[in-house]
Amino acid sequence: MLRGRRALASQVRQRLRILISTGLYPPGSRLPNEEELSETLGVSRTTLREALQALAEEGLILRRHGQGTFVNRHPQQVQGSLDRNLDISELIRASGHLPGTRDVVIQTMPASPHVATQLSLAPADEVLAIERVRLADQRPVVFSIDFLPMALVQTVNYELTDLYSDSLYDFLIQRLGLTIHHGLAQLRPVLAEVWLAQKLGLSPGVPLLYIEQVDYTLEQRPVLFSQGYHVPDAFEFVLYRRGPGES
Numbered sequence: 234m235l236r237g238r239r240a241l242a243s244q245v246r247q248r249l250r251i252l253i254s255t256g257l258y259p260p261g262s263r264l265p266n267e268e269e270l271s272e273t274l275g276v277s278r279t280t281l282r283e284a285l286q287a288l289a290e291e292g293l294i295l296r297r298h299g300q301g302t303f304v305n306r307h308p309q310q311v312q313g314s315l316d317r318n319l320d321i322s323e324l325i326r327a328s329g330h331l332p333g334t335r336d337v338v339i340q341t342m343p344a345s346p347h348v349a350t351q352l353s354l355a356p357a358d359e360v361l362a363i364e365r366v367r368l369a370d371q372r373p374v375v376f377s378i379d380f381l382p383m384a385l386v387q388t389v390n391y392e393l394t395d396l397y398s399d400s401l402y403d404f405l406i407q408r409l410g411l412t413i414h415h416g417l418a419q420l421r422p423v424l425a426e427v428w429l430a431q432k433l434g435l436s437p438g439v440p441l442l443y444i445e446q447v448d449y450t451l452e453q454r455p456v457l458f459s460q461g462y463h464v465p466d467a468f469e470f471v472l473y474r475r476g477p478g479e480s
Contacts, residue, residue: 243406245276245284250326253293253304264294264302293326321377321461322400325369333368336432337397341383348380351447351458359383363396366432373433374467380458385409401457402448411450413457418446429462440465 252258264270271281285302288294295303322332344352344360352360360380367375379401389408396404405411423443430437441462448457 241276242280242283242287243403245274245280246287247323247400247403248274249284249288250293250323253326258304260304260306262304263300264304266301321367321375323402325367325374330369331371333371334365334397335368335373336364336366338362338364339393339396344380348458352380352382352455354382361386361396363401369467372467374464375461376429376432377459377461379460382456385456405456409456411456413448414451416446416448418444420444423462425462433462433464435464 249258258264265273267278267281267285271278274281285294285296289296289302293305295305297303322334325332340362341359342362344354344356344358346356348354348360349356349358354360361383363377363379363381365377365379366373367377381401386409391404391408395408402413405413421443423441425433425435425437425439425441427437429441430439433441442465444459444461444463446459446461447455448459449455
């Protein structure tokens with residue numbers, strides 16, 4: 234029951250992001266009250282509040298006591314907190330930009346030793362690899378490669394177009410009933426090789442931020458391994474760091 238409500242809240246959150254990114258609720262505008270919005274979206278006020286709370290934590294909306302809920306005005310950079318595990322499209326949309334995708338390549342292949350290690354697979358096991366160039370307002374900002382264990386994907390019926398969607402997290406929830414509990418990420422600077430620079434419309438040798446991440450279920454099962462090459466001037470990440478006096 235709880236998983237179903239969270240999945241529904243995630244879908245409502247996604248629908249609200251689309252309404253905001255397409256201009257129905259532009260930056261600075263006030264959202265309808267909870268009663269009207271829950272009727273429009275066809276969900277309970279409890280589910281709506283959960284979705285609104287998540288959007289507020291992401292910074293997409295502002296909830297002002299006694300005034301209402303407003304769409305936040307954002308700077309041009311795609312902003313995100315490194316302690317929040319968001320899909321790239323969600324991060325772009327939460328910053329008030331329109332996400333997009335191009336140059337999609339989906340193929341099945343044997344897992345490389347590195348990918349197999351990250352997903353706790355045998356080297357001969359197959360994975361589904363999804364390559365995409367991610368856009369923010371039509372600007373290429375990320376080249377990503379996502380790996381899903383083929384044994385996991387084969388348990389459900391799906392269309393390849395399902396994997397073109399903004400968020401693989403939604404695919405995992407809606408098709409496989411799997412919710413990502415947490416992810417472990419490693420970050421390091423890299424220089425764009427010729428092939429990568431061409432995909433992102435950059436000059437070879439330009440610095441990029443490389444983020445490699447494994448996503449886990451609550452049961453500590455690795456279900457998604459991602460490699461993302463981020464154009465650094467398109468992003469601003471915030472990291473909360475505890476002081477030595479905070480336990």
